[in-house]
Amino acid sequence: MTFKLWISNNLPEINNDIMKFEILYQGLINLIFKRTKGFKILIIQPNNYNNNYNNFDNYYNNWLNYSSLLQNKFSIINLQKLNFNYQVKKGVELLFVNELSKLFNLLKQYVLNLRHLIISINFGNKLRYSSQVIILLSQFIESQKNLEILEINDFWDPRKFSPIFDAIKSQKKSLKYLYLEGLKNFVPLLNILIYCNNLEILNLKGFAQMEENINFNFNFNNNNNNNNNNNNLINLPIKHLYSWDVPSYLDINDMGLLLKMINLSLITLAIDKVIDNNLLEIIKNFCPNIQNLSLGLFNTSFPEILPSLIYNLPLNHLYLDIFGYNFSDVLIDLTNSIPSTVISLYINFTLLPNQLDYFLNEMKAKPKILGIIDKYMIKNDHLEIIIKYAKIHNNNLKELHWFGNLDDEIIKDNMNEAKSIIPLICYPIYNFLDSKINL
16 A cells, blocks of 8 residues: 555556556666675576457566666675576567676676576577577587586587587586576587586486487497496596486486496486486496495386495485386395495385385385375275384384375375374485485
């Protein structure tokens, strides 16, 4: 009510309430920029709301007013984190590029010590202006003196070698965390990783359709299958590798090569779709120090190598997503493979109640955290098995992560009993693979 009265008294000539709000909003932004002693975090994420205005009129309603920055440059000198997230609307691509040019030209003059940069730009299927934007972004990245965390989506034209890779290389001494979404070409990534001597975490998500017949120079031998024959590969210092939405065409020639190059450094590995059994063979032979493992297996038959792979790793945390198998024939081998070192175990595959009973009580591990993810095991019979297990093992189980409604009337009685025995029961918290470990 106070704001409405202020607007009525000070902006009487403007009849459009939304425009009045925009003017008031920009006034508040200007005031904040003038009064601040210096921002450490700046998030530029315009609202993409839809209203009766056409795309051109609505563009500026969703855009940052640069006058605030231009008039108060010292407010951003100490900036440590910048998050820029924008979806470019149809018909305003050129206008977007022009405005973005003003922003980045300003930022690269005054913002030189970013620690964390997040860039997400969605051009849709329009690649016409992406090369101009990527040049602006690359120049801004290169201007930074100590960038540690870079998160970016792949919006550029995959038919050309993007300058973004050279820009990433410019931060080779400081970069510790790299997140790429929608990667369209794997080889340029491998070509820059060899220079990033302090990169600890690589997070790859949502691979786009890879472009074929794109040739980049990559000089490392990737035709051998054991350590002795791969001494010419450069070792990468990456400790934590995450790969989500992995397409089936990423196999031993790309993802496998990356794993060989990381080799002994790897502590955490998460791959949500493994179809190539040869990839499991590489993990077993080249990455013996994995402590945190998450695998999604969608092979046509149960991978025989899986039990021996798991058994020989010093695992603390294990997440298994195994799709579409009858476990009668492999249950004993799988049960025996779980190392005694495992303290948190997530099960995303279907076991009958008697199979779950055998699995929990016969495996060497006595996890403190148990995750039941598979929807076909969110039943009373399975919950009774877990309660029995918790009682037998002297309440060693401290957390149950249950992928179902905790207040379901059908399992209410058993759930109440479980809560009296297990200190914490909650919806699954998939946090043992924290993508910002120690950063």
